[in-house]
Amino acid sequence: MRDIERASSSEDEKHYDSKQGGVAPLYSNGTPASDPSLIYDAAREKKLVRKIDLYIVPTVAVLYLMCFVDRANIGNARIAGFERDVGMNPRSYDFNILLTAFYAAYAAFEIPSTTLTKIIGPGRWIPIMAFLFGLLSLANAFVTNFASAVAVRFLLGVAEAGMLPSIAYYLSRWYKKDELVFRLGLYLVTAPSAGAFGGLLASGILKLPEMGMVRSWEKIFLIEGLITIIVAIIGYFTLTDSISSARWLSEDEKKFLQARLKSELVGQKDLIDRTHKKLLWRGITSTTSLACAFMFLLDNIAVQGTAVFLPTTVRGIFPAPRYTVIDQQLLTVPPNIAGAIATLAFAYASAKFKIRSVFTIAGSLVMTLGYAMFVGSNNLYVRYAASFFATSGAFTQGALLPAYAAVNANNDSERAGAIAVTVFFGNIGGLISCWTYLNRYAPNFLPGNGLNLAGGITMALSGVLLVTWQRWENKQRDAGKRDHRLEGLTEDEIYLLGSDHPHFRLRY
Known part of the structure; x- marks a missing residue:
């Protein structure tokens, strides 16, 4: 048994200790090392x-x-x-x-929505967002023309905008840095799972008898929207903002868990700070x-x-009438399971080996292989196999x-900004994707697949450049040049x- 701050201290604190000749200031609020809970x-x-x-990940994953x-x-x-009707x-x-x-x-509402998560509290804002986009998904069942479909789709984007970064930020309040990536994986795995689950659910829903005026694709929106609303209501009453407000933790457990996270801070006063514009901006622009x-x-x-x-x-690879609509829905499941x-x-491997850069670059190369197969072959089975590599590389x-x-x-504010800008640019990518797979290029979709091939190569090169710069910057800090x-x-x-603190070390 030993004091938690020495057991949990990161390379940042060890570096600080060696330079100052004393114990790293892990708890700027003066938490005593003699506290039994620590x-x-x-x-x-x-x-x-x-x-x-058990208490946090399943709920946010389902949401x-x-x-x-x-x-x-x-x-x-x-x-x-849907298009015809x-x-x-x-x-x-x-x-x-x-x-x-x-x-x-x-894209437009992602950063404002993520900021609201910090201000209102993730335990409330995340379920509220889920309730709203469930309601709007349900509303899709009742659109009757193109204009109303566009309007509902726009509002759905507003409601969903902050979901991914808000959950990532929320989890960062609970886990240490090297634990975080696997927990993000546990909830983000639901993205490819949603493709598989959505395909299975849609095929099952389409087999149901008509419900009054609600038929075919309308049933997909109605039933899936209702499920979302129910899950959101459950989440509202079960999620809690942070360690300090968790009803299912004792006071000693709260102190212990807070101490774990504080041990990774350098020159910071609070575990969860008030929203600070300068720190938000620093996280956005690092x-x-x-x-x-x-x-x-x-x-x-x-x-x-x-x-x-x-x-x-x-549908292009496995066309009708040989394959029914339900067959086509089911064939979307395996590539998503692979992802x-x-x-x-x-x-898991990233968390196990405490490194992110290697797996980021590796995922980019797997994605590149998938889209190279799409572009380089007209064989339908090769292209279907390519979808497995594409999902496996991209979804990671x-x-x-x-x-x-x-x-x-x-710190908490800087982390909110860092996650928000990362996901914001991701949303811009989603916007671009709307125009990469145009009907006139079916079934080969060469422009879209070619763009993603180039994107995979660029991602791998960017990952190499980033880790090279991080290693150089850490050497500058080790040498006292910051x-x-x-x-x-x-x-x-x-x-x-x-993160510009000279005793903070960049992690790759």
């Missing part, structure tokens, strides 16, 4: 982390599952007759305009955040394109890149340095 116990720590896993289902079910509805011209750009309405709102954001943009062109257009691609398995495997980045940005932030940043600063001013 005595380190590995078994106790493992038990408490598993308790958090995000329904978020992605409600976003991507437009692809399932499309091959069930609302008067859309399948040879025009109507479907792409419909998708653009969603992603334009999604080199690591912007590099992750750029890679996430390229990745989401592939991810969102796959989510919405995979049913259309499968889900890869997401968990990469996230959903956990890796937000975590990469988050672990390189030094110590001048502390000269003449008060404690409050040092706090505002965030």
